[in-house]
Amino acid sequence: MNAPHPPLRVLIVDDEAPARRRLSDVIADCAGQLAVAVVGEAENGLDALEQVQRQAIDAILLDIRMPGMDGLECASHLNRLAAAPAIIFTTAYDAYACQAFDLNAVDYLVKPVRAERLVRALSRAHRLNPVTLDHLREAHPKARTHLSVIEKGRMVLIPVVDILYFKAELKYVTIRTTAREYLIEESLARLESEFGDAFVRIHRNCLVAAARIREIGKSPTEDEGHCLSLDGLDERLAVSRRQYAGLREKYKST
Numbered sequence: 001m002n003a004p005h006p007p008l009r010v011l012i013v014d015d016e017a018p019a020r021r022r023l024s025d026v027i028a029d030c031a032g033q034l035a036v037a038v039v040g041e042a043e044n045g046l047d048a049l050e051q052v053q054r055q056a057i058d059a060i061l062l063d064i065r066m067p068g069m070d071g072l073e074c075a076s077h078l079n080r081l082a083a084a085p086a087i088i089f090t091t092a093y094d095a096y097a098c099q100a101f102d103l104n105a106v107d108y109l110v111k112p113v114r115a116e117r118l119v120r121a122l123s124r125a126h127r128l129n130p131v132t133l134d135h136l137r138e139a140h141p142k143a144r145t146h147l148s149v150i151e152k153g154r155m156v157l158i159p160v161v162d163i164l165y166f167k168a169e170l171k172y173v174t175i176r177t178t179a180r181e182y183l184i185e186e187s188l189a190r191l192e193s194e195f196g197d198a199f200v201r202i203h204r205n206c207l208v209a210a211a212r213i214r215e216i217g218k219s220p221t222e223d224e225g226h227c228l229s230l231d232g233l234d235e236r237l238a239v240s241r242r243q244y245a246g247l248r249e250k251y252k253s254t
Contacts, residue, residue, distance in 0.1 A: 005035055006035070007035040007036050007037040008034065008035060008036040008037070008058045008059055008122060008125075009037055009039045009055075009056060009057050009058045009059070010027065010036055010037065010038050010039065010057070010058065010059050010060070010061060010122070011038075011039060011040045011041070011042060011048060011051060011052065011057045011059075011060045011061070011085070012024060012027075012038060012040070012041045012042070012060075012061050013041075013042045013043075013044075013045070013047075013048040013060060013061065013062045013063055013066075013071070013074070014041075014043070014061075014063040014066070014090065015043050015044055015063060015066040015067060016063075017043070019063070019090075019111065020041050020043075022112065022113070023061055023090070023113060024038050024041070026113050026114070026115050026118055027118065029115040030115050030118055030119050030122070033119050034119050034122055034123060036122060039055060039057060040055065040057070044066055044067070044068055044069060045066060045068065045069030045070065045071065045073060045074030045077075046068070046069055046146075046157070048060065048062070048074055048078075049074065049077055049078065049155065049157065052078060052081065052085060053081075053154060053155060056083075057085045058085055058086060058125075059085055059086040059087070059088060059122060059125045060078070060085050060086070060087050060088070061088055061090050061109070062074060062075060062087055062088065062089050062090065063089075063090050063091070064089050064090070064091045064093065064108075064140070065091070065092070068145055069144075069145045069146065070142060071089055072133070072136055072137050072140060072142070073137075073142070073144050073145065073146070075087050075089075075128060075133055076130075076133050076137070076144075077146070077148045077155065077157070079127070079128055079130055079133060080148055080150055080155060081150075081155060082153070084127050084128075085127075086125035086126050086127055087125070087127070087128050088107050088108065088109060088121045088122070088125055089101065089106065089107070089108040089109070090108065090109045090110075090111060090113060091108055091109070091110060091111065092110070092111045093110070098110070099139075100135065100136055100139030100140065101136065106128065106132060106136065107121045107124065107125065109121055143160070143194050143195055143197075143198075144160060144194065145159065145160055146158060146159055146160060147160065147163075147175065147182075147184060147186075149182050149183070149184060156182070158175060158177065158182060160195065160198070162177045162178070162179075163175055163176070163177055163199075163209060164176045164177060164178065164208065164209055164212055164230050164232060164233050165199075165206060165207060165208040165209065165230070165233075165237065166188060166191050166199065166206065166207045167205055167206045167207075168187075168188040168205040168206070169205070171185065172184065172185060173185075173186055173187070173188055173191065176233070178232040178233070188205065188206075188207060191207060192207055195207070198210060198211070200213075200247070200250075201243055202228055202237060202238075202239045202240065202243050202247065203237070203238055203239060203240045203243060204240060206237060206238075208228065208230060208237065209230070212230040212231045212232065212233075213228060213229075213230060213231075213251050214229045214230055214231050215228070215229050215251070216228045216229075216239060216244075216247055216248070216251050219236070219238070220236075224241075225238065225239075226238075226239040226241070226244045227239055228247075
């Protein structure tokens with residue numbers, strides 16, 4: 001006689017408590033068709049990421065629209081984990097808005113979720129392809145609230161509001177905060193496209209947080225060079241001649 005399969009461990013992520021309760025009730029209704037257990041609930045993307053790193057989770061029912069970190073951003077961070085859970089999006093989007101999910105063969109559940117539909121989704125839940133996630137974010141664009149790196153097997157989240165600059169070096173980009181540096185494998189062009197409202201290019205290899213610019217002027221070490229200083233940073237950053245002309249119009253020179 002075959003041993004019964006262990007229940008699928010599910011985390012419910014939704015910023016609305018009634019929606020979480022509804023999903024939990026629907027999962028309970030599925031008990032006769034599928035071995036599944038709710039092992040936790042989270043009300044936002046950050047909480048979900050913390051829970052996934054604290055306990056084993058097989059699948060996540062992940063709301064798309066949430067304040068702060070939305071479901072798509074949360075999914076992109078989850079996908080960096082070595083043991084990433086399967087993801088099923090839940091949404092109140094209409095049929096037209098869900099076309100991107102259909103085209104990328106991503107399973108999603110339209111609220112209110114029905115038991116039979118949930119069983120089908122959980123039965124075939126799988127880890128998302130990174131390329132698929134990129135396509136979804138292009139269809140539903142929203143700048144990330146955090147960037148993430150994996151250090152010693154754990155995910156470290158870097159709030160974008162804490163970042164002073166991005167600097168490209170070989171195939172990596174250095175992220176600098178007041179506390180420390182991080183390395184990520186993303187292109188500077190992509191970061192500029194995503195965060196162009198908050199970061200300004202000062203050199204072909206550097207973007208700085210516009211709100212942190214303290215002063216811009218002549219370099220103390222070069223007769224014709226220019227540099228820039230940021231609040232919270234001791235070092236001065238070189239400004240290219242090409243970028244200086246535009247920056248001079250926005251920020252007071254010394």
